[in-house]
Amino acid sequence: MATEAKAGNAIWETVKTVVYALLIAGVFRTLFFQPFWIPSGSMKETLLIGDFLFVNKMAYGYSYASCPSLMLPGIGINVDAEDVCGWAKGDNDRIWGGDPERGDVVVFRHPVSGRDYIKRLIGLPGDKIQVKNGVVIINGTPVELKPDGVFEEIAEPQGPQGSPPRCENGPVGLGGICEKSRQIETLPNGVSHSILNIGNQSSDHTGIYSVPAGHYFFMGDNRDNSSDSRLPQSAGGVGFVPYENLIGRADRVMFSSAGRSMLFFWTWRSDRFFKGV
Template sequence: MSDNADTKSQNGLWENIKVIIQALLLAMVIRTVLFQPFTIPSGSMMPTLLVGDYIFVNKFAYGYSKYSLPFSPNLFSGRVLEFSEPKRGDVIVFRLPSQPDIDYIKRLIGLPGDKVQMINGVLHINGKPVPKQPDGAFTSDYSKDPGVNVPVFRETLENGVTYDSLDEGMGRGDNTQEFVVPAGHYFFMGDNRDNSLDSRFDVGYVPAENLVGRASVIFFSLGNDTSFREIWKWPTNMRWDRIFKVVR
């Protein structure tokens, strides 16, 4: 009887180990091929994305490049399995061209061949101003970017994509040269126009290969500089209205 009990115990242990291994492999496949979680570390995409938002990024939206894989191995160049093209207005995670180990998240403004320019705080694409209407005010709960009653403007792109942006007044990014987006590259800007390092500045044009995926949904959100590890602060600092909010 004891030998049979030991055998059953060992079989049960092995079955549990196999289940754990399978679960880990499934999680790795999902993270590598389908969706990857990201944390928003700065206020450059306010008010669309806030510091403390945790989002899922759709990695198969635009196909795959080496940056879709862990450690970015040089297995191939360019993109493969391109199911769809990036669309103007998409919120996208990409690798910084000058430091490809760093992830950035911004809004896609300029497609290959586009002419992009800021004139007196108004975004112009291919010579046409993007409609910009006042849409209230925004106050941040992030200590390093404590904006209070920052003017919000609703912008509507030619393809119908509409979103809010912040504009605190005239800054160095409100009047720029005309940028002509090269073939195979994209032009990105943050929705927090006066507090975003983007294609207007050192980021420059982003190669198609550097795109990681499209921001899909906010699955968790903590305000007031609350760390994910500070579980005891979750009840009072959880942004309940942002959980499972689709990113647009």
């Protein structure tokens, strides 16, 4: 009997340890950092498909969007942040709110679909944003652009989705070199980052966007391969993003894998481990 009691106690202690660990992990993810895996090439070359990072939730404070989502369709789990914290949605405010800065790379919740997106903050509340011939104009002044050579990558399926890259040098056969023109863009507050160009398209020529109070305007660094604020929500884009939909700031890549799974160690990009964003 004593042996059975000890075994029962051991099982109970194990269960408690697992429960406590899950609670601690949940609190950590909700309050401090949220893991994010880069699924698309819209932020190349700043972020590559397969980069893994933690989003700093403390940077902008907390809103309903700070609650984590847990989506595991394979086993029927689909818990959305709004399901847990939807009661806090609607006032476009935050607890201990901090103001994002132009040039921040931000993870935010799409205003319509609820999916998590990651883009660069270009327009602040009250700004007037326009793109002419591929050049961003902020409040009537074009941003500074400097040529910076060519970004090259292998034309091959990338990431779990197996998506091939788009190339400026035309259709490229499997295994060929895919090229994109690279420029250094400097925003009015001095933040500089690289942007990529694929070709001349409609998103390089836009009207003037007037960013409403309490909203933000985002763009991808891979400018011709990004669904962002240049396209309104009614057309499937991002549009203006409310303050309460910001989740956090991306500061550093922790891990990176070029393969279809992080378990394929031969595809790890060790040069990107702990790389600043």
